[in-house]
Amino acid sequence: MDNPLVSVLVVTYNSVSFVAETLESVFKQSWKEIELIITDDCSQDDTVAVCRGWLKKNEHRFIRTVLIETESNSGVPTNINRGVAVARGDWLSFLAGDDTMRPRCIEDNMLWVSSHIEIRVLFSSVGIYNNTFEPQNLMKITPDNPYGSAGLMSPERNALSQYKMLLTSDRIHYTPSLFLHRETLQSLGGFDERFRLLEDYPLWLNLTRNGIKLFFMDKVTVNYRMHAKAINNTGSTFLINPNYFKQEKFRQIYVYPNLPLDLRLSARFKWIASQVFRWDCLNKQLKANRHLYDLLTVFLNPFMYSIWLKKRLSSKIRSNEFYL
Numbered sequence: 656m657d658n659p660l661v662s663v664l665v666v667t668y669n670s671v672s673f674v675a676e677t678l679e680s681v682f683k684q685s686w687k688e689i690e691l692i693i694t695d696d697c698s699q700d701d702t703v704a705v706c707r708g709w710l711k712k713n714e715h716r717f718i719r720t721v722l723i724e725t726e727s728n729s730g731v732p733t734n735i736n737r738g739v740a741v742a743r744g745d746w747l748s749f750l751a752g753d754d755t756m757r758p759r760c761i762e763d764n765m766l767w768v769s770s771h772i773e774i775r776v777l778f779s780s781v782g783i784y785n786n787t788f789e790p791q792n793l794m795k796i797t798p799d800n801p802y803g804s805a806g807l808m809s810p811e812r813n814a815l816s817q818y819k820m821l822l823t824s825d826r827i828h829y830t831p832s833l834f835l836h837r838e839t840l841q842s843l844g845g846f847d848e849r850f851r852l853l854e855d856y857p858l859w860l861n862l863t864r865n866g867i868k869l870f871f872m873d874k875v876t877v878n879y880r881m882h883a884k885a886i887n888n889t890g891s892t893f894l895i896n897p898n899y900f901k902q903e904k905f906r907q908i909y910v911y912p913n914l915p916l917d918l919r920l921s922a923r924f925k926w927i928a929s930q931v932f933r934w935d936c937l938n939k940q941l942k943a944n945r946h947l948y949d950l951l952t953v954f955l956n957p958f959m960y961s962i963w964l965k966k967r968l969s970s971k972i973r974s975n976e977f978y979l
Contacts, residue, residue, distance in 0.1 A: 658688040660718060661761050662744030662837065665693045666735055668728070670752030671700040673880065678709050680755035680878075682716055686762040689716075694723040694738035696730070702752065719743065730851030739837070739845055747835045753880045754831050755788060760876040764834040767872045775836040775867055778808070780875040781829040788878050797828050801871045805979050808871035812976075818863035819976035822913055825856045827869075831877045839867060850905050852898060860909050894944050895932050915977055917965075921958035928952050 663681050667674055681691055691714075693706050706722055714720045723737050739747065746768070748761060768774045780801075783794045801808040807817055807826045820826060833855075843865060847857040863869065903926060911919050928951040932938045937947070953959060962978065969978040 658686075659745040659765070660688050660690055660743060661686060661746045661748060661765065662690045662692055662738075662742035663748045663750060663756075663761070664735065664738040664742065665691070665706075665750050665752055666696075666731070666738065667693060667698060667702050667706065667752035668696040668731075668734070669698045669700050669702060671698070671702045671705055673753040673882075674702055674705055675709055677750060677752050677755055678706070678713070680757075681750065682713055683758050684756060684761050685759050686765060688718060689761065690719045690721075690742065690744050691717045692721045692723065692738045692742060694734050695725070696734040697725050697728040730848065732846035732850065732854040732857075733848045735854060736845045736848065739840060742837055744837060747837050747840065749831070749833055749835075750877070751831065753882065755878045755880075757782075757876055757878065763872065763874050763876055768834070768836075771870070773868075774870045775839040776862055776869050777834040777872055778827065778829055778869065779832040779834070779872040779877070781832050782875050782878045784878055784880055786880065786882050788880070794881070796875060801873065808869065812868075814863045814866045814868040816976045817869055818860065820979060821856075821859050821863060822910055823918060823977060825859065827855070827859060830855045831879050849908075850902070853902060853905055857905065857909060892940055894938050894940055894948060895929060897938075899929070900933065917958045917961040918977060921956055921962055924956050924958060925952045928956075 663684075665674070665677060665681065670677070678691075678693075681689065691710075693710070695703050695706070703722070703724055710720050710722060721738075721741055723741070725734075725737070735749065746765070748756075748764070750756060764777055764779070768777055780796050780798065782788075782796055785792045785794055798806075798808075800806060803809060807820050812820075839862075843858075843861050846854050847861070850857060859869065906922065906926075911922060914922065928948075931951065932944070932948060937944050965975060965978040969975040
């Protein structure tokens, strides 16, 4: 196997506390042919200064380095697209400025795609850690059973089957492991920039809708850090994550028009019911609120019986991915 160039995109925003550790993990990769691109979304701390200083000391290790800055905060998808636009590698690996790669991350991915030439999108397992990456802080490895017969990554599934399953919910909880063929991403127009904090779910739907199957490698390649300063951390007191209410436009564009009637009506019913929980007194992780939410969205949902019946049938004959 020759050694194709891999572009590692480190995506930063107020990442000063962790970004040096992130960059060190790229430096220590066993794969040598790496282009390092750091794309910053107008950080208000010293992230850019730390990155600039680190690059000055370590740029000799890489085939090419790029540091992208912007004068205004534009959101995660736009920030990633800036990096993709200047990338030259055959493959892309994406790394948040507070996560790390395991030493063989890129090599393991490259060996896998070189021996499975049909792959254009590859995922792998992710280690979830609390604050730091010491072994005692490992919370779990995700996913638990990626190859299960009813799972998204089951070998029996094609892209259309995956697309139908993904329409009902985002089943991918190992986004940091994404390894993606650059020309494939560019053929789809990159990440959808209409949703500032939602970069991954629209991409999964765009890929599978266009016949591009998602593949999985059962190896842990990336470490994901859970911490108080994370950009997607909204605290643990919410019954419904506030970001849920910001995603209705996404659902109207990507999801609702492509669902069967009962699932579409049920989703709209849940959305209407969830508006009650915009009230601060109800949007808390209290048992009474949880029971009320279940009552509104499940037991009083007039479309749930049809969905329940189809789920029972689909679990037996595995013929309708919408209901798995």
